[in-house]
Amino acid sequence: MTDSYNSTRLDNATLSLFQDSNTSIAISIIYMVILAINLVGNGISMWLLVFRTTPKTPSIIFMINLTFTDMALGLALPFQIAYQLSGYHWSLGPRMCSFLTLVFYTNMYCSILTMMAISIDRYLGIVRPMVFKRIRRRKFVAVITCFLMWGLVLSILHPLMTTDLTFDIPELGITTCFDVLKKDMLPSLSAWAAFLFSMIFLLFLFPFCVTTFCYVNVIHTLSKNSSTSQKERAIRLALVVLLVFTLCFAPNNFLLLIHTVLRLFYKKSLYMAYKLSLCFSCLNSCLDPFIYYFASKEFRQKLRHMMKLQTSSGGDSVRIERNQSFHTTHLCASEC
Known part of the structure; x- marks a missing residue:
């Protein structure tokens, strides 16, 4: 995002960014690759999660929510x-620009919050099984949690819905979409500070810390009470989740903060780096199916069966033990 500073003219550095066709083509190619993987991977995931996976545990409900946001992206x-x-050049009007921008950022932050919810669910089930057992109507709680996450993200991103994010650049004969923002998009610097704080700290840093805490404790507990294969799957899941955070989400959020501060106070820009980081943030929609694979035993089973890779003696082909006593090892066998 660059800042127009309430002027109809942009500086030469900003204009040169929009004339860099090589970067624009490179970003387009990356988006095309992501689009192909996204639709195939998440299409299969949605079909397996909704129609082939039972019972609908809280983790499965969270995964369906995550898949929905990825497919919207x-x-x-x-x-x-x-x-x-x-x-x-944007030719679809300001409302469509605002809507698609909202889809981009909603996907990012709903994905972050959903990963946190999955990590908390696994933490309670494995590290605090007695607390988990006392929670009644867990499916209902998971559904309500998904609605609360969407409500929180949409309330914080409300300025994107109420602002004209298009900007005419007569020098180039183009109209940009969410690439040039007016400084008065928000009424004051304190409003900008609150907006950025909510996005970066509330929707990114806090969930990242919670997710890391949960998976560290899950791995520690499984290392004492579970088989090697279960522990290895838990470690792989933690690594995939942390990879999504560090590769997809961290660069974009930190660059957003640094770029906005530089632009508002020093009239400098990290726009192109931010633009590239926003592009790579979409990679999360390609990596999320790996989270489902490591987080849900039945998802693995159904996927392997669909791909004709399941064997009669495979460890993942055993039945779901619904009627056994509830304890840490049983939960890990069902969900790990």
């Missing part, structure tokens, strides 16, 4: 690709 990517290939 996939449906928005063709518009972003067309925008990039047309030289940053």
